[in-house]
Amino acid sequence: MTNTTSASAQKDRVIIFDTTLRDGEQCPGASMTFEEKMTVAALLDEMGVDVIEAGFPMASIGDFESVSEIARRVKHASVCGLSRAALNDIDRCAEAVKHAVRPRIHTFISTSPVHMKYKLQKTPEQVLEMISASVTRARNHVENVEWSAEDGTRTEIDFLCRCVETAIRAGANTINIPDTVGYTTPAEYEALFRTVRERVPNADQAVFSVHCHNDLGMAVANSLAGLAGGARQIECTVNGIGERAGNAALEEVVMAIDTRSDVLPYSTGINTKMLTRASKMVSAVTSFPVQYNKAIVGRNAFAHESGIHQDGMLKNTQTYEIMTPESVGVSKTSLVMGKHSGRHAFKEKLKELGYELGENALNDAFARFKDLADRKKVVYDEDIEALVDRGIAAGNERIKLVSLSIIAGTRGPQRATMKIEVDGEVHTEEAEGNGPVDATFNAIHALVPHEARLELYQVHAVTEGTDAQAEVSVRLEENGKVVTARAADPDTLVASAEAYITALNKMQMKRESINPQSVAI
Ligand code: KIV
Ligand code: ZN
Numbered sequence: 001m002t003n004t005t006s007a008s009a010q011k012d013r014v015i016i017f018d019t020t021l022r023d024g025e026q027c028p029g030a031s032m033t034f035e036e037k038m039t040v041a042a043l044l045d046e047m048g049v050d051v052i053e054a055g056f057p058m059a060s061i062g063d064f065e066s067v068s069e070i071a072r073r074v075k076h077a078s079v080c081g082l083s084r085a086a087l088n089d090i091d092r093c094a095e096a097v098k099h100a101v102r103p104r105i106h107t108f109i110s111t112s113p114v115h116m117k118y119k120l121q122k123t124p125e126q127v128l129e130m131i132s133a134s135v136t137r138a139r140n141h142v143e144n145v146e147w148s149a150e151d152g153t154r155t156e157i158d159f160l161c162r163c164v165e166t167a168i169r170a171g172a173n174t175i176n177i178p179d180t181v182g183y184t185t186p187a188e189y190e191a192l193f194r195t196v197r198e199r200v201p202n203a204d205q206a207v208f209s210v211h212c213h214n215d216l217g218m219a220v221a222n223s224l225a226g227l228a229g230g231a232r233q234i235e236c237t238v239n240g241i242g243e244r245a246g247n248a249a250l251e252e253v254v255m256a257i258d259t260r261s262d263v264l265p266y267s268t269g270i271n272t273k274m275l276t277r278a279s280k281m282v283s284a285v286t287s288f289p290v291q292y293n294k295a296i297v298g299r300n301a302f303a304h305e306s307g308i309h310q311d312g313m314l315k316n317t318q319t320y321e322i323m324t325p326e327s328v329g330v331s332k333t334s335l336v337m338g339k340h341s342g343r344h345a346f347k348e349k350l351k352e353l354g355y356e357l358g359e360n361a362l363n364d365a366f367a368r369f370k371d372l373a374d375r376k377k378v379v380y381d382e383d384i385e386a387l388v389d390r391g392i393a394a395g396n397e398r399i400k401l402v403s404l405s406i407i408a409g410t411r412g413p414q415r416a417t418m419k420i421e422v423d424g425e426v427h428t429e430e431a432e433g434n435g436p437v438d439a440t441f442n443a444i445h446a447l448v449p450h451e452a453r454l455e456l457y458q459v460h461a462v463t464e465g466t467d468a469q470a471e472v473s474v475r476l477e478e479n480g481k482v483v484t485a486r487a488a489d490p491d492t493l494v495a496s497a498e499a500y501i502t503a504l505n506k507m508q509m510k511r512e513s514i515n516p517q518s519v520a521i
Contacts, residue, residue, distance in 0.1 A: 011267040014257065015233040016250065017051040017209065018044050020282060021070070022082050023247055024237040025055070029288070029475055029484035031506045033397060034066050036285040041070040043278055044238075045077045048269040049250075051104060053235075056082040057096035058089045062509050064096050071100035078102035078144060085109040085134035094141035105138040106176075108148035111155040111163050124159055131163055132170045139171030148211065152177035153184040153192065161199045168202045174233060175206045179222055182215025182245060186225035193229025209233035212248045214240060219248035224256060227266060238282040239290055239297065251275040251296040251328070259323050276329035277353075280385055287473055287486035287499075296328055337384065339373035353381060355388055372469070375490045380463040386471065386488040397505040398423055399448055401497050408436040418443040418497070440497050444504070452478040452507050457496070462488055474499040481510045 021037055024030055032040065037054070044052050054070040055063040071079040079100035083093035085107055097103035109120070109130055116122055122130070131147065138145040147167035149155055155163075164175050177196065179189065189210070197203045210226030210233070212219040223234050240249030254270045261267075279297035283290050292300045302325040304313050312319035325331075331352050337345065346366050350357060357365060368387050373379050402419035413432040416439035420427055429446045433439030441454065456475035461468040470492040475484045483506040487498030 011261065011265050012232060014227060014266045014268050015050045015207065015209075016048075016254065016268050016270055017053065017080070017233050017235045018049045018237065018250060019053040019211075019235050019247065020044070020237040020241065020250075021066075022053040022055050023235075023243060024241040024282070024286070027241060027243050027246070028482040030241050030286040031483050031510050032285050033505060033509060034062065034069070037066045038069065038073065040238075040282060040285060041074055043274070043281055045074045046271075047274040047278055048271050049077050050269060051078045051080050051233075053080045053082060053106060054097075057093045058083065060509075064092065067093075067096040068099065071097045071103065074100065076101070078104050080104035080106050080144075080146065083107045083134075083138070085130045087133070087137050090134060090137045090141070094138070097142070102144060103142045104144040104146060104174075105142050106146040106148065107134045107138050108150050108176075108178075109134070110150040111160060112151035113156065114154065115151045128162060128166050131166045135167050135170035135172045143173075145172045146174035146176055146209070147172035148176040148178055148209075150178060151180045153179040153189065154181065157192075157195060161196055164196055164206075165200045165202060168200070168206050173206050174209055175203075176209035176211050176233070176235065177226075177231075178211035178235075179213055179219075180211075182213035182219065184212075184222055185218060186221045189222045190225040190229035193226055193231050197230045207232050209235060210248075211235035213243060214245040214247065217245070219246070220252045220256065223248040223253050224264060227264070238278050239288065239294070241282065241286060241288055249295070251279060255296050255323060255328065258327070272327055273329040277355075284386070284486065287484040289473075301325075302330060337369070337373070337379040338377065339370070341369075341373070341379075349381075349384060350388065353385060353388075357388070372490065376467045376469070377465070382462050383469050383488075386462055386469060397502070398508060399501050399505055401494075401501050402426055404440065404443075404494055404497050406436045406439065406493055408439075414439045416440045416443040416493075418447065420444070420447045420501070422448060436493055437496050440493055441500055444497065444500055448501075448504055450478070450504060450507070452476040452504070454500075455482070456484075459492055459496075470495045472496045472499040474503045476500075476503045476507055478507055478511075481507065483507045483510055 025032055041052055054067040057064040057067045067081045079097055081093040081097045083089040083105055093105050110116055116127055135145055135147050149163055193208055208231040210223045210231045212222040234253050236248040236250040236253055238250050240246040254268050257264050257266050257268055258272055276297055290297055292298050304310050309320050337349055343366055346369055365388050400421040402421050405417050407415040414436045415432050417430045427447050429443045431439055431442035431446055433442045455477045458473045459470050462471050469488045469490050471488040472495040473486045483503050485499050485502035487495045489495040
């Protein structure tokens with residue numbers, strides 16, 4: 001179906017399938033609210049992602065609703081839902097994606113001996129029957145059907161070929177062979193695609209896809225090797241978030257293809273200038289920090305510290321830079337913002353940072369910027385990003401902080417007086433604690449009783465100086481479900497309360513969800 005001759009002057013187009021909202025969201029702590037998912041989906045669509053895997057509709061009512069709303073809103077990309085090989089899962093998935101411009105159903109079943117025996121408790125023959133039945137059912141709903149062999153890289157090759165042939169015969173037009181446990185190596189994965197494509201008689205009727213986890217740190221290398229073996233779709237996530245060590249990072253595969261087109265003769269439809277923005281957005285809504293030395297989007301990715309490197313850079317930037325910061329959307333700082341900056345300058349600054357806000361969102365962000373600028377001498381780009389991302393993410397959350405005042409100091413006990421709105425009703429509480437943060441969290445506990453346990457509480461400054469915004473991260477655990485949340489404010493205690501409340505809102509959503517990988521059919 002695709003031209004894979006590497007000597008070809010024409011670059012083969014690689015389909016970028018983003019699963020930040022499904023595999024990414026599924027990992028411990030990365031859950032997003034409904035509004036956050038809408039924002040991320042809109043950004044992925046604008047960035048040029050070809051397929052957005054929006055969620056797993058059978059997992060919960062919340063997942064169903066967010067997939068279905070994304071399907072309605074996304075203008076260009078194909079919107080895909082994940083489904084197990086059960087007929088009711090597939091029907092539910094079809095219902096969720098039906099309003100998309102190009103709806104896709106992605107159905108999967110485990111094919112490795114260990115998964116079939118222990119997880120599914122099915123024989124290989126039963127699995128083959130289920131592949132045929134599930135793909136046929138999906139094709140009755142939509143034209144665009146993807147089938148995945150879960151734990152494909154630990155599947156016996158003869159059986160894998162039979163499964164792929166069965167799926168294509170039943171109507172699958174994309175075949176994904178995931179490295180579910182991050183076990184394969186580049187040479188092995190390339191050979192796997194070559195073998196399957198050579199041996200399966202109807203292989204030319206499908207696009208082959210890679211889906212790599214990063215347990216051994218090889219997800220990106222393996223994904224690119226899969227292309228050499230003939231795959232033409234890469235499944236990936238922004239910042240590489242995902243189960244355990246994560247998935248292949250979208251920004252890394254895209255920039256590898258873009259920067260090394262001499263040895264990787266492919267193209268993607270991604271606007272690379274939006275990569276930094278996407279990374280920051282996903283980090284803000286999932287509260288997963290991006291490691292400083294992360295390729296492409298880490299804060300040190302374009303920083304040159306040593307004298308020799310700085311000297312080389314001043315003479316010619318190509319000495320130490322293989323791609324420009326501008327190519328991934330890192331702008332050279334120009335406008336310095338403060339309390340005298342007007343609406344026009346603020347709008348220009350937002351443009352420079354990659355935000356295009358509608359009139360209402362802009363007014364709201366400007367009001368919050370003014371409030372911050374009154375409390376802080378210089379407002380840095382990072383401060384603005386923190387306040388805009390938080391505003392975009394804040395939607396119809398059930399629990400909202402109304403006000404907080406604290407009595408703290410050397411003469412304890414510290415005391416917090418808090419007002420919280422729950423489902424539109426305002427409640428007030430006073431609580432004491434062993435320190436102001438403890439008092440604040442005790443007040444939240446009294447207002448919103450819950451079983452969740454605080455696993456992590458972390459504070460760091462967004463920028464420098466004693467008036468810097470404090471960024472607080474909170475992780476909560478309840479019956480094995482984990483959520484993290486982050487909030488920023490010049491007042492550390494307000495940021496702490498906001499982060500804790502956001503985590504509670506996320507836990508509320510998570511309570512009803514199930515994880516596709518953990519459930520047998
Ligand atoms: O890693 C995996 O195998 C998956 C499948 C459900 C595609 O995420
Ligand atoms: Zn996966």
